[in-house]
Each structure stands twice: as structure tokens, then as C-alpha cells.
Amino acid sequence: MSAARPSRFAGTAAARGIRASFEFFPPKTAEMEQSLWEAIGRLAPLQPNFVSVTYGAGGSTRERTHATVKRILAETMLTPAAHLTCVAATRAEVDAVIAAYAQAGVRHIVALRGDPVGGVGARFSPHPGGYSNAADLVAGIKRQTDIEVSVSAYPEKHPDSPSVAADIDMLKAKVDAGATRAITQFFFENSLYFRYLDRVRASGVKIPIVPGILPVQNFKQARNFAARAGAAVPDWLAERFDGLEDDAATRKLIAAAVAAEQVLDLVDHGVTDFHFYTMNRADLVYAICHLLGLRPAREQGVELPLPAGERVLH
Ligand SMILES: Cc1cc2nc3c(=O)[nH]c(=O)nc-3n(C[C@H](O)[C@H](O)[C@H](O)COP(=O)(O)OP(=O)(O)OC[C@H]3O[C@@H](n4cnc5c(N)ncnc54)[C@H](O)[C@@H]3O)c2cc1C
Numbered sequence: 354m355s356a357a358r359p360s361r362f363a364g365t366a367a368a369r370g371i372r373a374s375f376e377f378f379p380p381k382t383a384e385m386e387q388s389l390w391e392a393i394g395r396l397a398p399l400q401p402n403f404v405s406v407t408y409g410a411g412g413s414t415r416e417r418t419h420a421t422v423k424r425i426l427a428e429t430m431l432t433p434a435a436h437l438t439c440v441a442a443t444r445a446e447v448d449a450v451i452a453a454y455a456q457a458g459v460r461h462i463v464a465l466r467g468d469p470v471g472g473v474g475a476r477f478s479p480h481p482g483g484y485s486n487a488a489d490l491v492a493g494i495k496r497q498t499d500i501e502v503s504v505s506a507y508p509e510k511h512p513d514s515p516s517v518a519a520d521i522d523m524l525k526a527k528v529d530a531g532a533t534r535a536i537t538q539f540f541f542e543n544s545l546y547f548r549y550l551d552r553v554r555a556s557g558v559k560i561p562i563v564p565g566i567l568p569v570q571n572f573k574q575a576r577n578f579a580a581r582a583g584a585a586v587p588d589w590l591a592e593r594f595d596g597l598e599d600d601a602a603t604r605k606l607i608a609a610a611v612a613a614e615q616v617l618d619l620v621d622h623g624v625t626d627f628h629f630y631t632m633n634r635a636d637l638v639y640a641i642c643h644l645l646g647l648r649p650a651r652e653q654g655v656e657l658p659l660p661a662g663e664r665v666l667h
Contacts, residue, residue, distance in 0.1 A: 360620040366646035370625045372402040373642050374434075374536075374563070377633050379406055379417035388633055389421070395635035397429055398649035399642050402626065403461055405434040405503075405536075410468050415450065419457075426458055434503060435459050437494075438467025439484040444493065447484055451497050461501040464490045464532065473581040477513065488526035495531035504528075506535035506562050508549035512583035517549065521556050533560055536628045538582050539567035541590050543618050564619060567630045568612040568637040569594070572604070605637070612641050620645065 362369060375396050380386040393404070406421045408414055418435060425433040435454050439447065454462065466487040469475040479485040484493055491502050504527040507520050514520045524535060540546055546564055553562055569575045572594040579586045593611060597604045616627060627645070629638045 358617075358621045359623070360617040364646065365648065366642075369646060371620070371645050371647065372626050373399065373645065373647060374402045374404065374626070374628045375631050375638065376405045376407065376565075376628060377421070377631055379409070379414045379421045380633070381417070385633070392631060392633050392635040393425070393429065393431075395639055396631070396642075397431055398651060399639070399647045400650055401431065403432040403434045405436060405461075405463050405628075408436040408438050408465070408467070410440070410470070410472065419450070419453065422454070422459060423457055432461060433459060434461035434463050434501075436463040436465060437490070438465045439479065439486065439490050440467035441470055441480055441483075443480060443482040444484055445482070447490070448493065448497060451494055451500075455498040455500060459500070461503065462494055463503045463505075463536065464494055464527075465505055466490070473512065486523070488523065488530045491527050491530035491532050501534075502532045503534040503536055504532040506537045506549075506553070507583070508537050508540050508546045509584050511538075512581075517552060521553055521558070524553065525556060525558055528558055528560055535560060535562045537562060537565045538584060539565045539579075539630055540584055541579075541587055541615070542585065543615060543622070545585070546619075547622065561626055563626045563628045564624060565628045565630060566612060566616060566641075568641060569608045570632055570634060570637060572597075608637055609640050612637060613644050616641055616645060 359369070366372070377389055377393065380389045396404075404425060406418050406425070408418050422433045422435045425431055437447065437450060451462070464487055466477065469477040484490040487504055491504060494500060494502055504524070506524055507514070510517050511520055514523070527535075537546065537549075550562055567575060567578070569590070572591070576586050576591075578584075590611065593607050594604065597607065619627070629641070631638050
């Protein structure tokens, strides 16, 4: 008889040490705001480790990111993590954002270099008076406040980087500056993540390297994201969505199956923490979390992460 797969152990996610975090982007319109809050309302009872809110390219969403993070703090019991980049801002401007977050009660920042103002592929040059890279930003945050800092990691190499080794050197610099967690760019082949993890551990970096999972809500869009992020889209993945362009219901089932296969394989290899790129939509992520053993707080008889009466949860 073969050994039991850890992903098939019975019991709650908490008992198995499994934790999820969810990433959202700040909404641009009232309609998007509504769908974001519906997604937060649906996912909040799963009691994520934290929820993060991205920072638009070039700091273009500074106010919206801040407003979303503040609303999460004010209206939910979730722990928000605010993304922050070095792009197109002086140190003083970035420091003011950090101070405002600290004052508002934010205890976690995801610190990034950010993409160049010209977009992915354009050459990055630091703002003359700004933080020069993500490690510099982490150090700047830690100088000001004892906030928790997460950073990025790239199992398939950052597109600007000459090699995985250079990426890992940058990761080390970020850890030396005070980062205590890395969240990976999304990937579809788990073997790439495991190979990268081996190299990171061999380099002496010990912080958690949390896999970033992108449920494929829309294959065409995911392929575009992957091209910009330098993430490989395997042929088998394209084949799974092939011919389903006009069949949304089957596409959704396939997306759930693909993501389930990926996360359960990660669990079988000992992974306990997952970061989901939600694209501000809850359904797929909720289903995958259910598979992982995460259940709404109400079923476990504990306080809901949204104050009662504030919002409709389901
Ligand atoms: C989990 C996660 C969350 C993200 N959230 C956001 C967000 O909210 N907003 C946003 O705008 N972007 C976000 N990004 C994207 C990120 O900003 C870009 O990938 C950016 O290009 C690199 O920033 P970084 O901090 O990830 O890179 P770093 O860790 O600083 O660098 C990554 C690699 O690229 C190399 N590198 C960096 N700059 C150069 C250079 N000039 N020349 C040669 N090599 C270089 C480094 O040496 C390193 O190897 C996110 C990425 C991830 C994985």
C-alpha cells in the first residue's frame, strides 16, 4: 500500500498548519469596488493569514491602495498588508506613505521595487531622490517602523535579472534588510518552485517562500500576465483550456481542477502557506481553500472576521 498523501489527511486546515493569504487590487470604479467587497466578504470568514492590496504601476493607485487598506482595517477584522513600490517617488514621499500606514494601524507592508513607469520591459531607473531597489526600500521601512515586511521571489527568474543566482542575491539582500517572508510570482509547474526553493535554502535564506497561486479565471489573460512576468505557460495548461472559449461553465470547472491539482501537490510536498492572486474574485479561490480544509469561521464557532451586521457574507 502506498503512503497516505498529506493532502488527503482529514481534519481542519488549522490542525494541519495550512494558511492562506489573499491578494486584491484597489478598485477603479464603483462597480469594481462592489465586486471587491463582495469577494472580501466571501473570503474573510476563511480567516486568512493576511490580505494584501497591490500598488499600481508607478504609484498610480497610491490613494486607492491606501483607501482600500484603511477600509479593510475599519470594517473587517482582517490583517491588511499594503504593497508599496519605489517607482517615481522620492524617499520623502515613500516615507510619508509608510508613516501614514503605520499611523493608520497597518502592521504589514509588501515591499517591491515596482515596474518601470514605461511598463514591463522598459528599463528601470530609480528616481534620483528615491529608493533604488526593493532591498533599499525594506531597509527604509525598517528604519522608520517595526512593521512586518514581505517581499517578492521569482521561481522562474525576474525578467530583468541575468540569472536565478542574481535573483537569489537580491532576495538575500532583502532578507538582510529585514524582510521576513517572500511571496512568489505565480507559476504553473510546481517542479520550478521546488527547484528554486532548493537553491534559496542552499544559499542560506531561511524565511518562508510562500507560493503565489493564480487560479486561471481567464486563460488568455493569464497567458498575457505570464508573458509579462516571465512565467512559463506549459502546453498541457493551454490544452486543458483549448476549445472552451465559448463555454464559461466548463472553463470554471477546469480552472478549479487545475488549481486543485497544483495546490494539493504542493501540500503533498510539505507546503503549508499559500498566497492567492484573487483578481478580486472569490469563487475559485474559495473552492480551492475549501479543498485545503479551510472553513468559514462560523462553522468553527469562532468570531467572524467581519463585524456582524456590517456586511452580507454570502
Ligand atoms: C508577490 C508580488 C507582488 C507584487 N505586487 C506589485 C504591486 O503591488 N505593484 C507593482 O507595481 N508591482 C508588483 N509586483 C511586480 C514587481 O514590482 C515587479 O516584478 C518589479 O519589476 C520588480 O520588483 P521586485 O521588488 O519584485 O524586484 P526585486 O526583488 O527588486 O528584483 C527582482 C530581480 O530583478 C533584478 N533586477 C531588478 N532591477 C534590475 C535592473 N535594473 N537591472 C537588472 N536586474 C534587475 C534583481 O536583481 C532581482 O534579481 C509584484 C510582484 C510579486 C511577485
